Each structure stands twice: as structure tokens, then as C-alpha cells.
Amino acid sequence: MLSVRRLNTQYETDDGPVRAARDVAFEVPEGKLFTLLGPSGCGKTTTLRSIAGLERPKSGEITLGGRTVYSSARRIFMAPNERNIGMVFQSYAIWPHMSVFENAAFPLKVGQRKLSEAEIRDKVMRVLGIVDMDALWDRPATNLSGGQQQRLALARALVMEPLLLLLDEPMSNLDAKLRERMRFELKRIQRDTGVTTVYVTHDQAEALALSHEVAVMNEGSIVQVGTPREIYERPRSRFVADFIGRTNLLEAKVVAADGAGHYRLGTALGELHGLSVDALKAGDAVALSVRPEDIELSETRPDGANVCTGTVSAKVFLGDTVDFQVAVGATLLLATAHPTLRTPVGDPIYLRISTEKCVALAGDKK
Template structure:
């Protein structure tokens, strides 16, 4: 398949004077990559996808595929494949006929109609069903398929026309957790094997982090951050990203000094926290220190500890056992802090309400964010 690049230049979309669904979004999607549009309901992610597909006209800006504006190109000529949440399969057709219909109705097929034999159509259908793990399902009808099988058929039908771009609009939303996780792995494998440029829409953070080359986090129509999953999780650019993607501890502080890749932050109780890396922040600026619960090392106050780590003292408030780990929430002078602690057979991770504990994390485990309220 011929993978295409996609470029959004200052794209905005309004529905009337008061509803600004997308506001000045710019990003570049490289050929062959999978990019996820991630955000809560109303963030603009589906509007962007529909605009790429041609189902919505943007209010301003431009969308380019392979460097060419698609503003005047109707949907059927954009060479896109799309998978929706409801599968959109024809119930009266077999799996084979669902895919064959896509081939015969595509723009490419109309150009090749005189050269495309029934045997060639059948060969292409069989090849695509084998790719999605449904070889032998050609004669079945949609009502004879499970939810996961229907989703695979929908994916095969989207790919069988050899599109330049694949659009996935929350395709796993109707599936149970176990099946979702299976299909996430399968869709990523297929996308990489085929090498098609893919735009994926979801509100599920885990889905976005596990499947994507890059993630665009959207909030109220604005692009909060566009980066790799690792950067999104470990180096959130805004408070919204930090709170929306995974769990986070946020502590108020003031920058005491910042130079040579190190920032010292003084917390509300006067304690000093050292951070490595991250953005340069001038002394005196009010900030929020963010640290993920799983980056915290938790010990009882009476136990031996590492003096080379940032340290905050606290008292256990709640303990929740989650099988392979323990979720511990502590009260501290600088605010409530949560830690996600792996289970330890030696008993070193046994904590109870009221225990005095030492909360520690490495200098590179935290991130400094501007001290701004969520927008």
C-alpha cells in the first residue's frame, strides 16, 4: 500500500457562533505511522477525523494529504479506508460479498473495472481475510460473527481497496476489555505489516499509549500536546495532559534555582525537591511538581532508606490491594500523595492505615509544570 503523509495547518471547525469544536490545530502525520487523537468527549478528536474523511468541512486552515490540499476533493476520491464503531457491515451479504462490494465500489476499482476479473477480486478478498485472521470465514454472514470477528471484517473491508490512509473511529468501544486488548495488538500488527498511515480516535489512554507512534492530546478543541507515548506519559506538557493520561501526583511549589539540567523546587512545607531534565524554569516561578504513583519508592519511616532520593514524610491514609500491586494513599504536609507499590513476598510492602512512611523518588522521576488551573 502507498502510505501517505497528512498535514493539518491551523485547522478550526465551528458549529455556529458559539460551538468551537476544533481550534487552530496543527500537526504532521508521517507516512506509515499510527497517530492517535486522544481526549474526552467534546475534545474535537472525532471532528478532526471526520474532516480528514470529508464528512465535515473545516471553517479555516487546511488539510493536506501528500502535500496536496483536499478541500475540494470529495470523500470518495480521497482514497481512504474507514472503520467505525458500529462496523457498518451489510447484514444480507456474506463476509466475501462485504469485502467484494468495497472493491467494486472503490474509485480504483472503477478505473480497473475492465481488467479486474472475479478471480482477482476473490484473490484479494482471501488475502485480506487471511491478514486479519479470518481465513475460512468467507461464506458467513455478519449475524454469525462475534463482535471481534465483525471488527476484523470491517478492518479487512477498509484495507481491501488499498487506501492511502486508514481512519479508525473508536473501533473497540463496544467490545469487552479482554477482546479490546487482543484487537489492539492485532490492529497494530496489521497496520505495521501493511505499512498504512493510520489515524485512530479514542478516549482510552491505555489504548493510545500501547498502539501509537505519536499521540495528539486534545482538550476542548485545542491541541495540548503532540508527542510519542513515552513523552506524553513521562513529560506531560500541561496539567491537563498530566491528569488525563494516567494517575498523577501534583504538588505546589516555587522554583529555587534552575540550571545545568537541574531544577530545585521548594514545596509548601519548605522542603526542597531536585529534578533533572525537563523544561528550563526561572527562579521564583510558581510551578507544580508532577510525579507518577509508580515512580515512588515507599518504605516505613523506621526502615533504612536511600539518601540520594527526594524524600517526603507521610502517614498512610488508605491501602488498596490490587493483586500484583498495592495502591497506597498518604497524607503529607504538602498534600495527598498516592503510590503504586509492587507486591513483595518478603513483606516489605505491607502497609496499614496510620503507618508513618517515607515517600521517595529519583531526581529524574518528576516533571515541572506551570502552576495553571485546568482550562
């Protein structure tokens, strides 16, 4: 549906050109929600704007539904208003001089296709119904709350039945409660309309909650693409492991292969069994990523492999969970436990890490 190939962008500053996106490439199948996730300045927004046509990339190729909308080799650059892409901006960009209805009707009025007033009314009211804004259709756009503005922006982007929907950090201006509700709403609307969607965010929880597929970006490049579960459970680099959720990163050395992607690894906690998607050999220096919720804590010694002993050095009660900071020798580990575990600070405690959750990351030092 959407394919981006070897996309490079740069922007001019006073100190000369700066490269933003570097050889970015990905495919989004029809009807899927694809997320570009990364810290600010990683090139995700510039990639999105290149797809929109609001920025002219340096090189690469972008095709959308079989049409090439941008190609540096073939010198094609289709203007944004000809691409038939709906977009929701971070600031929502609701036109303050128009009513709710006029805002949503605008794409139908300026488009190539001429529609009758009745057709426009039908389409606009239907799309306002989808985002639950039909009751407010005659309100001036300046009298809307943040959440309502976002719904309207979404309606406006959907009304022309676009080939592709682009969402540029649409939740960042909402408060936490509303954000959670809009997550469900957005997921429902995307499923109901079946519109292919590219979503840009720096919030990993949002990315994991909404996406069919996530591309994690760092310093202009895509560092990993996968389903939310793959990204979370099988990070391929320290950056991804660290950026998505919380993790404990341990320096480790490969002792020996254990068969079928499993390895024995020497760490400060002693020898651990872990796995890696990369082919490792004995002696390789790797990083070991262990999620806090994958460390099982207990006051009695559990059975099985990957067990070690530590001391509780601090704990934070969070209501539904308790965060334990456990010292194993000189290493501090973060572990999440059920609130029923009440081991006092200073007491010894046992840790067990499932082999499947002990992910060795080869190669990169980042």
C-alpha cells in the same frame, strides 16, 4: 504523508455555531500510526471526519500523499469517495444486507478501477486472511460477534489499499479481554501492511500501546504531541499529566535553578529537586507531577535527595501491586508499591522521588 494545517471546524446548534477543532495542525509520516487522544468533546472525532471528508471544516488545509484534499484558501473539497481513505467506524457499520465477502468486496466493486471477478476474489480473500476472517467469508454479516465485526470492518477498510487508514474509537464496543487482544492484532496488521494510520481514542492505555506518536487534544486544540514515552514521562501541562495515566499534582514554587533544566522547588512536602522543559525562574508558581509508580516507599530511611516522611492512611490490594495513600502533613499522595511491602495503616513510611520523575509544569493553571 498526511498533513493537517490550521484546521478549524464548527457545527451548528440551536444556540448558534460551536467551534469544535481550533487551529489543529499535525503531520503523519508514511507508515506511522498517529493517535488523536482526548476526552469526549475535545474535537478529535471531528478532526478525523474532516480528514475523511465526512465533514466540511470551516478553514484550514489537509494534504494527503501530495494531493490537497481540502483547502479553504483554494476552495478545494474532495468528496470522501475520491480520497482513497479506508475508515473503521465506532459502530463498525457492517452492512447487514451483505455477507462477509460482499462487505469486504464492496470498495473494489464501487471504485473507479474496474477489476475482474477473479482479482476481486483474490484481493478480498487475502485481506480477510490478514484479519483472520477468511474461514467465515460466506457468513451473513448479521451473524458476527463484535470482535468479528471489527475485523471485517478493518478488512473492508484495507481491501482497497488506501493511502490512509482512519480508526474511530474501534475498540470502544469490545469487552476488556478482547480489547487487549485486538490491540496486539491491530499493531501487527498495521506493521504488516505498513498503512499510514490515524487513530482516535479516549483510552490513554490504547493510545500508549499502539502509537508511534500521540497528539493529546483538549477543548478543540492539540495540547501536546510526542511519542507515547514523552507524553507519559514528560507531560507539558497539568491536563496531559492528569489525563494520561495517574499522577499526583502538587503546587510548588521555584526556589532556584539547579542547572541543565533542573530546579529546586518548594512544596508542601518540603524542598524537592525536579526538572522542567520550560525555562523557569525563582518565584514562579508551578505544578509538580509525580506518577504513583515513581514514588518509592520504604520502611527504613533511604539515601539520596527528595526523601520525606509520611503516614500510611489507606491501602488497596490489587494483586500485582498495592496502592498506598500516604499523608505527608495535610497532603495526600498516591503511590504504587510491590505487594511485598506490608506496612500497616497508621504506621510511618518513607517516600523517595527520583529527580528525573519529578516534572514541573509551568504556565498553565488548567
